[in-house]
Amino acid sequence: xxxxxxxxxxxxxFGEMGSRWGFNRTVGQMLALLTIxxxxxxxxQLAQALKISRGNVxxxxxxxxxxxxxxxHHLPGDRKDYFTAxxxxxxxxxxxFEERRKxxxxxxxxxxxxxxxxxxxxxxxxxxxxxxQEVYDLLELLDRFANTLSRLExxxxxxxxxxxxxxxxxxxxxxxxS
Amino acid sequence: xxxxxxxxxxxxxFGEMGSRWGFNRTVGQMLALLTIxxxxxxxxQLAQALKISRGNVxxxxxxxxxxxxxxxHHLPGDRKDYFTAxxxxxxxxxxxFEERRKxxxxxxxxxxxxxxxxxxxxxxxxxxxxxxQEVYDLLELLDRFANTLSRLExxxxxxxxxxxxxxxxxxxxxxxxS
DNA sequence: TATAATTTTCAGAAATTTCTGAAAATTAAG
DNA sequence: CTTAATTTTCAGAAATTTCTGAAAATTATA
Numbered sequence: 001x002x003x004x005x006x007x008x009x010x011x012x013x014f015g016e017m018g019s020r021w022g023f024n025r026t027v028g029q030m031l032a033l034l035t036i037x038x039x040x041x042x043x044x045q046l047a048q049a050l051k052i053s054r055g056n057v058x059x060x061x062x063x064x065x066x067x068x069x070x071x072x073h074h075l076p077g078d079r080k081d082y083f084t085a086x087x088x089x090x091x092x093x094x095x096x097f098e099e100r101r102k103x104x105x106x107x108x109x110x111x112x113x114x115x116x117x118x119x120x121x122x123x124x125x126x127x128x129x130x131x132x133q134e135v136y137d138l139l140e141l142l143d144r145f146a147n148t149l150s151r152l153e154x155x156x157x158x159x160x161x162x163x164x165x166x167x168x169x170x171x172x173x174x175x176x177x178s
Numbered sequence: 179x180x181x182x183x184x185x186x187x188x189x190x191x192f193g194e195m196g197s198r199w200g201f202n203r204t205v206g207q208m209l210a211l212l213t214i215x216x217x218x219x220x221x222x223q224l225a226q227a228l229k230i231s232r233g234n235v236x237x238x239x240x241x242x243x244x245x246x247x248x249x250x251h252h253l254p255g256d257r258k259d260y261f262t263a264x265x266x267x268x269x270x271x272x273x274x275f276e277e278r279r280k281x282x283x284x285x286x287x288x289x290x291x292x293x294x295x296x297x298x299x300x301x302x303x304x305x306x307x308x309x310x311q312e313v314y315d316l317l318e319l320l321d322r323f324a325n326t327l328s329r330l331e332x333x334x335x336x337x338x339x340x341x342x343x344x345x346x347x348x349x350x351x352x353x354x355x356s
Numbered sequence: 357t358a359t360a361a362t363t364t365t366c367a368g369a370a371a372t373t374t375c376t377g378a379a380a381a382t383t384a385a386g
Numbered sequence: 387c388t389t390a391a392t393t394t395t396c397a398g399a400a401a402t403t404t405c406t407g408a409a410a411a412t413t414a415t416a
Contacts (some may be wrong), residue, residue, distance in 0.1 A: 006303055017282070036309045038302075052375075053375060053376045055393095055396085079392065108191065111191050112188075115188060118184065121182070124182070128184060131213055141339050148343065152346065160323075160345065161323040164322065165329075170348060170351070170352060171337050202403080204404080204405080231405065231407065232407080233363095233407060234406070236363060237405090257414065258362070
């Protein structure tokens with residue numbers, strides 16, 4: 001498994017962006033490679049292509065499986081596990097989006113819900129709680145919206161995303177359907 | 179500056195979430211503290227309240243200023259710099275959203291644009307480029323959409339986010355306005 | 357201009373995250 | 387059951403990120 005320089009560049013870039021998208025470098029690289037690769041790859045091939053240890057590949061695949069971003073296959077007469085990227089690019093994006101929503105919003109919503117149960121003991125604390133409530137309201141709205149988008153049919157999601165500034169016009173129509 | 183246990187919990191949590199939201203622990207803590215604090219704070223107060231070094235505060239404030247998440251103030255008769263969170267919670271969220279769009283999408287779009295200029299040298303590479311094109315198309319759409327949302331007036335954004343599953347119905351109306 | 361107050365910088369320390377590779381565990385085949 | 391193939395685990399190593407604190411730079415005041 002030798003990577004073309006194109007593939008190399010793509011894979012390395014995904015490795016570097018990985019941490020911004022929620023996974024580590026090698027997990028990013030593995031996902032990138034499996035994405036542009038049509039044939040399933042086994043762990044040894046991944047390790048060799050990416051020049052990383054066998055153990056690291058094992059951990060990375062475990063994580064990618066937890067995200068449901070890869071699929072396990074078996075080839076006849078071969079005991080090794082083979083992997084491909086799971087689903088279409090859109091499926092992958094949806095999965096990452098959904099997982100990030102969970103990791104980036106839910107813990108905070110949960111904490112804020114807790115903190116807001118307590119009665120403020122003084123003026124200072126009351127003012128702090130007002131702000132926390134604002135943060136909570138915003139994050140909850142975001143969370144629900146992200147959820148709505150996740151559940152939208154691809155057709156509708158595509159339509160929405162392509163609206164551009166047409167969104168305002170459409171919103172102006174709300175409640176006015178003839 | 180002693181923090182109440184409420185404030186403490188809020189601040190520590192923001193520190194921990196920081197890395198998921200795009201900044202480091204202490205930057206997250208500083209932003210959290212400035213958010214629930216009505217009075218402007220100076221660097222020494224921040225260092226003392228968060229139990230971090232003066233140098234770290236300076237670097238953190240620099241970063242928060244780069245994000246435009248804090249505002250500099252001066253108190254009469256005091257040479258120190260004082261800071262507050264900039265704008266409303268919504269303003270802050272918009273800023274973070276916008277900044278993350280830049281960091282998480284733009285570099286990848288730029289690389290893919292580059293890679294897709296090259297002619298594929300074989301079947302394997304052609305297939306890889308197809309996938310890269312799919313990734314590009316999706317990320318560009320996302321980028322444009324994120325931009326559209328950023329630019330939306332708060333009133334419209336709120337309306338959109340509150341639509342819930344009503345989005346589908348509204349989209350069905352598109353092009354059918356009487 | 358000299359001095360004092362304040363902020364910034366940055367080399368190295370500390371903390372955290374990621375990675376390796378050998379050993380242990382699991383799985384399948386004979 | 388035994389052996390061989392394969393995968394997983396995880397302690398410690400390596401890499402990376404964050405943080406400290408003292409020195410340098412900047413800014414304001416007298």
